[in-house]
Amino acid sequence: MTDTAEKISTDSHDEKSMAQAPEPELADRRRSVALNIVENPLKRSSPQQTIDNARAYAESHGMAEHAALFGRAALVARDPERFEIVTELEEHERRALSYEREHKWHGPIMLWYSISLCAVGAATQGWDQTGSNGANLSFPQDFGLTGKGRDEWIVGVINAIIFLTAGLIGAWIVDPLNYYFARRGEIFITACCLTATPIGSAFAKSWQGLFAARFVLGIGIGAKNATVPIYSAEMAPARIRGALVMFWQLWVVAGIFLGLCANVIVKDVHRISWRLQLGSAFIPSFILGCGIWFCPESPRWLMKHGQHAKGFRSMLRLRSNPIIAARDFYYSYIIYEEELREARGAGYFSRLYDCFAVPRIRRANYGASTVMIAQQMCGINIISFYSSTIFENAGYTPVQALYASLGYGAIQVLATIPTLFLIDTKGRRTLTLITFPLMCIFLLAAGLSLLKKTGTKGEKIGPVALFIYLFTICYSLGEGPVAFQYSAEVFPTIQREQGMAWAVCINNTFAGVLSVTFLRMRTVMTPTGAFGFYAGLNLVAWVMIFCFVRETKQLTLEELDQVFSVPTKSFISHELTVWLPYFIKRHILRQNIAKPPQIIEKEEKVEDILVEKPKGR
Numbered sequence: 001m002t003d004t005a006e007k008i009s010t011d012s013h014d015e016k017s018m019a020q021a022p023e024p025e026l027a028d029r030r031r032s033v034a035l036n037i038v039e040n041p042l043k044r045s046s047p048q049q050t051i052d053n054a055r056a057y058a059e060s061h062g063m064a065e066h067a068a069l070f071g072r073a074a075l076v077a078r079d080p081e082r083f084e085i086v087t088e089l090e091e092h093e094r095r096a097l098s099y100e101r102e103h104k105w106h107g108p109i110m111l112w113y114s115i116s117l118c119a120v121g122a123a124t125q126g127w128d129q130t131g132s133n134g135a136n137l138s139f140p141q142d143f144g145l146t147g148k149g150r151d152e153w154i155v156g157v158i159n160a161i162i163f164l165t166a167g168l169i170g171a172w173i174v175d176p177l178n179y180y181f182a183r184r185g186e187i188f189i190t191a192c193c194l195t196a197t198p199i200g201s202a203f204a205k206s207w208q209g210l211f212a213a214r215f216v217l218g219i220g221i222g223a224k225n226a227t228v229p230i231y232s233a234e235m236a237p238a239r240i241r242g243a244l245v246m247f248w249q250l251w252v253v254a255g256i257f258l259g260l261c262a263n264v265i266v267k268d269v270h271r272i273s274w275r276l277q278l279g280s281a282f283i284p285s286f287i288l289g290c291g292i293w294f295c296p297e298s299p300r301w302l303m304k305h306g307q308h309a310k311g312f313r314s315m316l317r318l319r320s321n322p323i324i325a326a327r328d329f330y331y332s333y334i335i336y337e338e339e340l341r342e343a344r345g346a347g348y349f350s351r352l353y354d355c356f357a358v359p360r361i362r363r364a365n366y367g368a369s370t371v372m373i374a375q376q377m378c379g380i381n382i383i384s385f386y387s388s389t390i391f392e393n394a395g396y397t398p399v400q401a402l403y404a405s406l407g408y409g410a411i412q413v414l415a416t417i418p419t420l421f422l423i424d425t426k427g428r429r430t431l432t433l434i435t436f437p438l439m440c441i442f443l444l445a446a447g448l449s450l451l452k453k454t455g456t457k458g459e460k461i462g463p464v465a466l467f468i469y470l471f472t473i474c475y476s477l478g479e480g481p482v483a484f485q486y487s488a489e490v491f492p493t494i495q496r497e498q499g500m501a502w503a504v505c506i507n508n509t510f511a512g513v514l515s516v517t518f519l520r521m522r523t524v525m526t527p528t529g530a531f532g533f534y535a536g537l538n539l540v541a542w543v544m545i546f547c548f549v550r551e552t553k554q555l556t557l558e559e560l561d562q563v564f565s566v567p568t569k570s571f572i573s574h575e576l577t578v579w580l581p582y583f584i585k586r587h588i589l590r591q592n593i594a595k596p597p598q599i600i601e602k603e604e605k606v607e608d609i610l611v612e613k614p615k616g617r
Helices: 012-018 047-060 064-078 080-085 091-102 109-135 150-168 170-202 207-235 238-245 247-265 267-279 282-294 299-304 308-318 322-342 348-357 359-377 380-394 398-416 428-449 457-477 479-489 496-548 568-588
Strands: none
Touching: 047 064, 047 322, 064 080, 064 322, 080 091, 091 322, 109 150, 109 170, 109 207, 109 247, 109 267, 109 282, 109 308, 109 380, 109 398, 150 170, 150 207, 150 496, 170 207, 170 267, 170 282, 170 299, 170 348, 170 496, 207 299, 207 479, 207 496, 247 267, 247 282, 247 398, 247 479, 267 398, 299 308, 299 322, 308 322, 348 359, 348 496, 359 380, 359 428, 359 479, 359 496, 359 568, 380 398, 380 457, 380 496, 398 457, 398 479, 428 457, 428 479, 428 496, 457 479, 479 496, 496 568
């Protein structure tokens, strides 16, 4: 382990030794100190040594003209919450840092353009899901797949293949594509693939041809899904990274809604409606391919590949002031050097092995894998894939089923918007822990509502639609935005491609399993049984999130290294013995008790109380 890791508690005994009570005279300060402090590596050096190191870095990496700037920026990065005391800063730099602190959404146009364009690319996945949603009402008739048993499996495989190939093939070609073509090049290649294959699906002459087109489509989706969130996370400032990267999920659901709109628009063209529904998914990927070359390359990718000067030029385009760009870029470099000391090897399979062997990365992998598989366990994609089929079987006509599905898409978009503001305030872990029990209740209620066979059509169908919509709102406020956001940010720079590839593999493979099995499950278990099964999985997912998903809000991608250096056993013990009892007493029993120490806290928030652990060698 690195020095950084060694400064983090490695067992329960060490954690207890780190907790210090606040001084009694500091009555106006917080009454607790975190058990583990996210340490800033720059504080290991004196201010003057920090300046000298930063100047030497700039001069040795082709940025000699910025040496003085990097010296000042290093002092800011050394104590970012107290930049006012840095006397070396120029007045305009001090004003820029103050403005950034007071206006967290402030940023240059290029930052917003780049994030928004990546978000548009996310719409491809949502559009593809809902294109097949509407097409399921008619393409089986065209290809003679209307029977039970074998025909159900074929329809399920055609729907599922894009997710199976995304997870099992597309996600694993991300690393070589990123290595040879960088982030922008990889996104352009996948955008071209995702433009051509929906058009190919629209011209399929047999179910085998449709299967082949969607097979290739899935490869493009997997490669795109594993890169675009990383690219967004590497560009976004830490203070609003969650909200900016969450545009990914917002545009996935926007793609779902737009795909459902397309389903309704072409509903009256009859025999070719399903072809138009599948083919229209090329639109967002075409926009992505045309616009990506106007974006800057990822500064962290350029740094990782030795192009430091070019990386800093990219960062300058993504930050509102050179002092902010230099601060973020230099701090990324410092932590990247920390990561290099811990990395076991530079090869593809060595880095993949690290995702399971190196404790810090393995814990991040636990969290990313948990949120990704939980997205499928919750059952949302049985709605995304088959909502029109579900509503039709509940009693709606095909046209009414399309409109009911359109309502599902609209609600998902609207319910996702508040999370833009909640994800960096309430946090990823909190949102998922709150919403999963509610999702369980509403999904079970939707399944039980299907048992009602008497009364008017409204009395029979209304409760089903209501509980599906309530389930969708809870999903959009929690698990929906969190899954890809969390997975894109928790892995170190060195293993980011491999870690995200594994997470995308988990997510898409289980999405494929869900899609291929649901039609048959509905026949064998009845619709109510299928809904009840996924309602139970929501509770299982809640337990997994409680144990393995750690809070990451408002921490830089580099500071997360230290968050995941706390052992899993210690983390779970703290949550069970400290956090859970506090939550029950404070929020359920309504007792007025003091908030206990957090297990992880940023160093500057300890408020001048020195918590130091001796190094062990």
